Amino acid sequence: MKKSLLTTAMMLFSTAIFAQYINEAPVGGFNVNKGKDYVVLYAPDHVITDMGSRLISNNNLDATQTDNVLEYWVTDWDKKDLTLYNVPEPDGKNSFGTSGYINATPFWEWGTGVFIPKAKMYDLSKITDKHHLHIGMRDFGSASSQYKFTIGSQKTIKTNGFQIEVNLDYAKADGDFVGVGKIAGGNDGKWYYLDIPVSDLVDENGDFGFVYDFSAPITDGVFTFSFNKPVCSTAKKSGPAPGETVYTYEITKLGSALSLDHVFFYIPDETSAINDVNIDSGNDEIKVVYDLSGRRVDMNRPGIYMIKTAAGVKKVVVNK
Structure with a gap:
């Protein structure tokens, strides 16, 4: 050289310009051939198939809700009233150009979604400092917000796991959460990828300093997503319908809204x-x-x- x-x-x-952890998703979505040793919390089925032998721990959300479930909180005063709602988009596409993703909008500012185990506990034991955390997301609401993600057992998350916030300045603290930067296009409806090395998250001399030990199975919520300072949506409520436990909603005014189409860890494959x-x-x-x-x-x-x-x-x- x-x-x-x-x-x-x-x-x-020497200028110490920080890495851009959030970038617009490429056409066709993330190329799984560029990674290995995948540990999946959520991804479309065809992406799981494409991972093949590169997948070492599959904790994907179960459509039958047998192994695990995506659960939205309900309000304290009315257990039929959701705090987050999955906005239907019949013709919507994820970052891979296919169907299947989570569409959340808050009815209340503290709304939270959480991945909960049922018949099968979550296994993150194969995650190492060599892995990257990768999340596909889309801000498609009428107003932007800040988005909080936690990875790890919710019982011990403050001392064992990752608490990061999107649309918060890089390395800025928000209570127990640390900012990873902003979505450049704001609420432009495009898909973006958060990709951050675990080694950065745990670097004691870096900007995060998180600690994790995922050697034991996780028996409670393993991943949560929530809104910070959102514009809440409004909706007409009816029901609950027969066989349902919560109201049926019809959005009358969309506020802040976030999509997620995958959450996984992987190691970059230098050979590819x-x-x-x-x-x-x-x-x-x-x-x-x-x-x-x-x-x-x-x-x-x-x-x-x-x-x-x-x-x-x-x-x-x-x-x-």
């Missing part, structure tokens, strides 16, 4: 990330920087990067 490229790399690193590496260079001006999973990033942390210049692509190692 020529001195000019090294100098530029060091300048980028970027293959066209040109060692020789005639022009070292940096055009684009990628990580080893092929995502555009800022070269602000120690690691291995792929740098695109006018002459081709180079692999660069940045040390502390």
Whole structure:
């Protein structure tokens, strides 16, 4: 590597521009061939199939609600009244261009959805510091909000697990939650991906400092999503219908609304990330920087990067 490229790399690193953890989803969605050792909490069935032998722990939401269930809280004063509602979109598409995703809007500001085990406990024991947390999301409401995600047993989440917040400035604290950045397009209705290394989440010298030990099965809620400072939706209520335990709703005014189409952990597969590496260079001006999973990033942390210049692509190692 020529001195000019090294100098530029060091300048980028020294500015401490943080990594962009939230980026617009690529056409066709996340390419599962770029990862391995998947630990899934939620994903469309065809994505699970595509993972094949790369899937090492499947905790996917069960459509029959036998193994687990997505549960929305109800109000304290009326157990038939949901705090979040799954907004129907008959022709809606997820980030993979297929059907199947969660569409939540709050009726009350504290509304929360949670993945609850039933016949099968959650197994996150195979998650390591090498994994990345990956969440597909879409802000499609009439007003944006901040979105809180927790991963880990809800009984011990404050000391064992991850509590992160979307649309909160990077590394800014909100009680026990820490911001991971903002959705660039706001509530533009497009799909975005949150991709954050577990090593960043647990780095005691970094901006998060979370601690996790997922060696034991999780017997309560493993993943929650909630709204912070939302514009609540309004709806007509009727029922409950025969066989149902909560009201039937018809949205009259949509407020803040969030979609989720997958939540999983994976390890970037370096052998399938970027293959066209040109060692020789005639022009070292940096055009684009990628990580080893092929995502555009800022070269602000120690690691291995792929740098695109006018002459081709180079692999660069940045040390502390």
